[in-house]
Amino acid sequence: MSKVLEAVEQIGYSRDIAAANLARQRGYTFAFVLPEPTNSFLIGLHEAIRDAMPTAMADRVSIRVCTPTALDPHAVARTVVELQDQAVDGIAIMSAETPQIRDSLIRAAHAGIRTVAMISDLPSTARSHFIGIDGVAAGRTAGRLMGQFIGRPSGNILTVAGSMMVRDHLERRLGFDQVIGEDFPGLQTLASLEGRDDAEAVYQVVSNAFRKSRDIVGVYCFGGGASGLLRALSDLDVGREVVVIAHELTPPTRTALLEGRLDAVISQDVSHVVRSAIRVLRADCDGREIIASQERIRIEIMLKENLI
Amino acid sequence: MSKVLEAVEQIGYSRDIAAANLARQRGYTFAFVLPEPTNSFLIGLHEAIRDAMPTAMADRVSIRVCTPTALDPHAVARTVVELQDQAVDGIAIMSAETPQIRDSLIRAAHAGIRTVAMISDLPSTARSHFIGIDGVAAGRTAGRLMGQFIGRPSGNILTVAGSMMVRDHLERRLGFDQVIGEDFPGLQTLASLEGRDDAEAVYQVVSNAFRKSRDIVGVYCFGGGASGLLRALSDLDVGREVVVIAHELTPPTRTALLEGRLDAVISQDVSHVVRSAIRVLRADCDGREIIASQERIRIEIMLKENLI
DNA sequence: TTGTAGGCGTTATCAC
């Protein structure tokens, strides 16, 4: 160790990063790339980003939001490429995992832009971090709750998928099936209905499914558009007999929880996700270490009684 | 509105607080007043404080930890008084609610020292904020989980109290009874055993209780020393048949959760509590507004599957 | 009251 570093160790000196930033007048520009706010969850996510802006600004980071059409991977990739030319320092992205998007992110990383994946992971894209919850664990959590809450030895469970954030949703289903299979062998999980993360679509498929099938003792909605599910259950008047579990705490799921039309919600704190993305991106830019415990997003279980 | 403020509004100017602090060489000294680390929860809390120190230091706040004997209210009050003379800017305190302590805090506030209550609230002490979870809601959450998980129409539930953080624990019991009474009328909640937040004491009272009473279908431990409960249940070999719910995620409760000896843990993120206390105290000192959503501590439900 | 110089800890620049 050099003499100076030794002395530093002794004295306990540490660079004043506030002063440093003041001196160099360094600013950061980060871009959030995510789908348009087409459902409650995405609306909440957009709001969280807006809410984080003042604090971010005070911290010398300016934030841009890009909403390429989610269903078009090329549009997302194009957005990422455009961002490269606009001198952004970092990108926080929530998207499906397609080759085009993957390539664009790898190229961005190569161009020195820091990237993090939000909500749904994008492995093998050189994203420095994933900020969100483990999909399999989330699904397992839902599975345990479902099994315990049903309390009967047998019956059918309806499952409603999303489609957009593919990877994430597949993992949830996987985890759910694991626990039901292991610990509640009498329960039968039916093939996933395609809800396309859209309330109206969910309404239709759920309504149809209930007309066809009987002996449904539980419904697990692991995609977006849970409000469609809740409306369908209301219309069918099967709110009480079946155990209903969905993902993400939003105005409709919150209301349903309070009214007893929903038994549990598996959620993640989107405000935390957004703040974390910004902190992590900043740390990446500065070459600093992150505080892992502070950035870990929790799998939250919300019941009627612990609604915040 | 004055011309200048109007202009400020227009321009969108906001004071650079980092530069301000740099200029005035302002430092903050905060003290954490809490019991000695005599159980897993308190150990975790002390660790969280230590872990927060480096970041705090970088932010010009130095932290002191005071551990008056928890069982002696006079010692706590004396500590608070002493802190007044030592030029601390703020106090974050976790303690029982006694007249002496209340008075000392009011006097401290009068002397210009900002105070926040942690974990267990101290209303009517001029504490600017309470940083922790709502005890009644936490108890209700435990109650719902207990009722649903038991799945039988009738049976007895053993409850184990702490003693130290009195107010908090009373609230938990209250909330628990509310839900059991309302929604699970067949279940009977027995009088609380006195566990004194101590593992050994809990071990004794629980062992005795099980020897006396039968038809126990659930155990709710809402005080500290849950490891004693778990050991007792192991020794009695009643791990599987009864539903066991405790508070606070610590090494022993985490292990028990993973091993299936504990069915659920109601918890709060102590690292978050500590960071929040520091942020809130700083904001108070600077006369700034806090970001409520960021400082809200969640009532976390931990199952085996969503252990972080 | 209003104005101005100096300095906080760091970086960047430019001359050496």
Added chain:
DNA sequence: GTGATAACGCCTACAA
């Protein structure tokens, strides 16, 4: 390379 210096945005202290 090395070393001196201005500047960053703000506060304090002192002067007018």
